[in-house]
Amino acid sequence: MKALLIVANFKSNKNLSEAKNWLDEFSTVSNERKKIENKKIIVCPPFTLLFFFKSYIEKKGLPIELGAQNISRLPGGAYTGEINGSQIKDFADYVIVGHSERRGSFGEDESVVEEKIKMSIDYNLNPIFCTQSDGEKIPKEVSIVAYEPVFSIGTGNPDTPENAENIAKKIKEESEVSSVLYGGSVTPENVSRFTSMENISGVLVGHASLNPSEFLEIVLNA
Numbered sequence: 286m287k288a289l290l291i292v293a294n295f296k297s298n299k300n301l302s303e304a305k306n307w308l309d310e311f312s313t314v315s316n317e318r319k320k321i322e323n324k325k326i327i328v329c330p331p332f333t334l335l336f337f338f339k340s341y342i343e344k345k346g347l348p349i350e351l352g353a354q355n356i357s358r359l360p361g362g363a364y365t366g367e368i369n370g371s372q373i374k375d376f377a378d379y380v381i382v383g384h385s386e387r388r389g390s391f392g393e394d395e396s397v398v399e400e401k402i403k404m405s406i407d408y409n410l411n412p413i414f415c416t417q418s419d420g421e422k423i424p425k426e427v428s429i430v431a432y433e434p435v436f437s438i439g440t441g442n443p444d445t446p447e448n449a450e451n452i453a454k455k456i457k458e459e460s461e462v463s464s465v466l467y468g469g470s471v472t473p474e475n476v477s478r479f480t481s482m483e484n485i486s487g488v489l490v491g492h493a494s495l496n497p498s499e500f501l502e503i504v505l506n507a
């Protein structure tokens with residue numbers, strides 16, 4: 286059975302009490318050891334919740350790893366509002382880089398994305414590099430790529446598993462990448478159609494990850 290990565294991207298959602306409710310409900314994942322044997326669950330909450338998530342996960346021994354949704358392209362210093370790699374590493378082992386929302390709404394171009402990948406590696410964080418198609422230059426340090434076509438993000442209109450599989454295959458052929466995830470309108474109903482594809486090693490889930498029971502279903506169905 287191949288190993289799968291199931292990643293939750295909360296985006297700019299949830300305050301502390303909502304995060305506690307999410308964790309209280311998602312904790313039942315611990316009763317499903319058999320069904321999650323080959324699955325790595327990675328949750329990427331906003332920065333403000335990383336400390337709480339880490340403490341809660343450690344206290345309850347939950348099978349969840351943590352990621353950040355962004356990283357400063359700069360090291361620590363006089364950069365108001367930025368969160369640097371060393372600060373993230375206190376809590377997380379992964380970081381999402383190059384998400385289309387950051388490229389589109391925050392002007393992150395290829396060179397910024399490259400700097401952020403470099404920072405992730407410098408601080409021993411595993412970057413989850415988001416791309417919208419095949420053919421994009423993938424920095425050689427990257428081992429996890431998420432293929433997320435823009436027309437599928439938050440639209441309820443996922444790509445076809447066959448097309449996602451073709452793109453995943455091409456990405457692997459053209460780079461050193463070991464895992465390609467699919468992201469964009471993943472649901473409990475469609476997840477297994479993606480994860481059963483030979484070259485797809487998991488999913489990146491936005492909207493459906495906000496509901497703990499829906500996300501748990503995604504994990505179990507994957």
Ligand code: PGA
Nearest residue numbers: 438439469470490491492
């Ligand atoms: P979605 O988002 O699951 O809400 O489509 C995916 C993503 O943006 O990573």
